[in-house]
Amino acid sequence: MLVHLHVRNFAVVRQLDVDFKQGMTAITGETGAGKSIALDALGLCLGDRADSDTIRPGAEKAEVIASFQLVTAGPADAWLKSQELSDEAEPDHCVLRRVITREGRSKAWINGCPVNVTQLKQLAPLLVNIHGQHEHQLLTKPEHQLELLDAYARHADLLNEVSEAYRQWYSLRKEQKQALQQQEERQARAQLIRYQVEELDQFALQEGEYEELEQLHKKLSNSSALQEDSQFAVNALFEGEHNNAYGLVQAAVQRLEQQLDNDPELEPAVKMLREASVQIEEAARELRHYSDAIELDEAELVNAEKRVTQAVQLARKHQIEPTALPGLHKQLTSELAELDAAADALANSDEAVQAAAKHYRKCAAKLSTQRQKAAQELSEQISHSMRELNMPHGRFVIAVDHQAEAPATRLGTDNVQFQVTTNPGQPLQSLARVASGGELSRISLAVQVIAAAQMTTPTLMFDEVDVGVSGATAATVGKLLRQLGQQNQVICVTHLPQVAAQAHQQLRVDKTTDGEHTETQMVTLDHDNRVIELARLLGGDRITDTTKANAKELLANAS
Template sequence: MLMHLQVRNFAVVRQLTVDFQAGMTAITGETGAGKSIALDALGLCLGDRAETDSIRAEAEKAEVIASFQVPHKSPAAVWLSENELMDEEEPDHCVLRRLITREGRSKAWINGYPVNVAQLKQLAPLLVNIHGQHEHQLLTRPEHQLELLDAYARHSHLLSEVESAYQQWYQLRKQQKEALQKQEERQSRAQLVRYQVEELDQFALAEGEYTELELQHKRLSNSSALQEDSQFALNALYEGEHNNAYSLVQTALLRLEEQLSIDPQLEPAVKLLGEASVQIEEAARELRLYSDGIEVDSDLLVQVERRVTQAVQLARKHQLDPEQLPKLHQQLSEELAELEAAEAKLADSDEQVQAAAQHYRKVAAKLSKQRQRAAQELGEQISTSMRALNMPHGRFVIAVDHQEQAPATRLGTDSVVFQVTTNPGQPLQALAKVASGGELSRISLAIQVITAAQLTTPTLMFDEVDVGVSGATAATVGKLLRQLGQNNQVICVTHLPQVAAKAHQQLRVDKTTDGESTETQMTALDHDHRVIELARLLGGDTITATTKANAAELLATGS
């Protein structure tokens, strides 16, 4: 609940400090005194737009500080904890501070931590719910009627479920539409890629195969020369009848070995000649094997030449080197698989969209049933309140029209209409067509009080919502607000003594001027001063013994 409000240089306020208590608090004062100034200042602290016009004339900046008591595990406490803005020393307190400067800059803090205005707006509805004096003007709007019904029903989980189902259906339809728009382009691309993949499948060039083909082609093209030269080398080294290298080395080796006993210095040369003899013999063996393995195959050469030529032509077609054809083959195969998968996915999308649509319609129908139950209950409660508010023949009905095939929205497929009749024999008609200004104001008040009782927000503020109400009806209004104050903190700006008398405590707003500047103050009233203030509300500026007696009686009755 709101515990403390401090305002500096805001509008006509120079310095204002107010302590609030639990229960119902009435704020009264003369017309034009600025009774709503506290609510306006608090609104700034809760994230309302910062206007430099709201800074007091002679000041350079305005500041508002609001202190709240935040129960453990309340929605506000959970939000503070999740956003790491909890006051560790006083976890059951929350202090909001807002500063605006003449230059148009705005700063905000929560428990001393700098925050942005968006964060203030997120926290605000968890702390305070403000009902304005012009709220009855919104009451004729269908979207506001639906919002009020949903607030009363307290089925946020169903609303979230419907919105989630709507988003899923919407996204699937969007994806399907985009896929259909690209289908022609995708099919054309798939046709080309499929032809290319089939061509590469038929050619089936393996990784590294082109390099091997080039080597094989070179060998086959030069097979005669290779065989001739390898046979010449074999003869020269080993198999020639006269003076082959092997026999010459062997002859030299034998003669030098005979001389080793005479001069051991020949040993290195003898050793090298021995190694050379072995190497020549090994080389001859390799040449023999190589020569025997040389293929002189014109048919194979033609086949290899044809494959190399095909590889070059295919590579030129794709504007790359032949060695890159296997990689291209893999890439195109993967792309074709993706394109075909996209087609298959598009074929399945109809079922997915239909399933999402059915799920949405199902949860929307579930939400509608919940709304219909809440509409019945709320309509009866408002009808009862209307009769208490001097509309003895009043009857209020909330019509919830659910059509399964209605256009889908995030809020379901219901059409909600507030209907009313205030006179005997008068049929139910839409609220905007039937109710007069005064009746609309009283109906609005009844709805606000009833729906406010359903809220978990600890502090409820009513800014002159009793406009157009007087007499016994005003007393009923006060009674309703006092009852609401049993479980919530209720702060009510009012001009009606019957309402103010029902409050647990009362604050008076006064505006003073010295001819050059104006200042507004707010004062907590004790019992005697409450009597005087109620007498003023009853009789105007002239307070008589009679009006004081009436005020004292009104206060005694109210409490």
């Protein structure tokens, strides 16, 4: 709950410090005194738009600090812990601070940690729920009616389930639509690739094969020269009749061996010549085998030449090197498989979309059943409150029309309408068409009070929601708000003495001026001052013994 509010240089407030307590608190004051200033300042602290025009004239910045006492393990406590913003020293407290400057800049803190406005807005509904004086205007809007019903039903899990089912269905339909739009392009691409893959399949060039074909073609094309030159080498090295290399080396070895006794230093040279002789003989033997093995195979040459030519032609068609053909073959085969898979997926997408649609409709129907149950309960409670609020023949019905085949939305397919009748024999009609201004105000108040009772938000604020209400009806309004204050902290800005008297505590807003400057203050009233303030509300500025007596009676009846 809200325990303290500090406001400095905000609108007509120079500095304001107010303590709040549990139960119902009434804020009263003369017209124009700024009774809603605390709610406006708190709204700034909760993430409302920062406007430099709200800074008090002459000041450079405005500051609002709101202190709350948390419910242990409650939603606000859980959120703070999830964001690592809890105050370790006082884990059951939360302090919000907002500063706006004349330049229009805004800064915010939660428990001393800098935060952005989005974080303030996420935390705000977990701490405070503010009902404005124009709430009855929203009550006629279908989207607000649906929101109120869902808030009363407290079925966030079902709403999330429907929203997720809608997201899945929408995603599948979007994918299917995109696939259909791309289908013609994919088919043309698949047809081209299929032809190319079939051509490459038929050629079936393996990795590294082109390099081998080139080498084979070169060898076969030059087989005569290879045989001739290898035979020449054999003769030059070993088999020639005159002066072959082997014979010359052997002659040199023989002559040098005869000189070893004369000079042993020749031994290394002789040794190398002996080894050379052996190498020459082995080389000649290898060349002889090579020469004998060479055969000119015209068929193999033609085949090799043909595959090389085909490889070059295919590579030129695809604008790549012949050696890259096997890689291209793999790439195109893989792309064709993906295109075929996409075509299969599109063929099967109808089944997936229909399954998602069926799941969504099932979730929406389940949500609708819960709404209808909650609508019946809420309708009965509001009808009862209407009779208490001086509409003895009032009947309120929340019609939930479940349209099974209606266009899907994240909130289901229900058409929710608040219907009312206030006179005997009058049929139920749309709230906006039937209710007068005063009736609408009272119905709105009944709806807000009952809906608020279902909320987990610890602090509820009502800003002059009792406009258009008077007399015995006003007393009933006060009792409803006091009853609500038994389980929630209720802060109510009001101009009605019957409502203010029901409060557990009362604050008065005063506006003073010295002719040049205007200032608003808020003071907590004791019993005697409450009597005076209630007497003013009853009789205007002229406070008499009669109005004071009436004020005392109102307080006595409330307590």
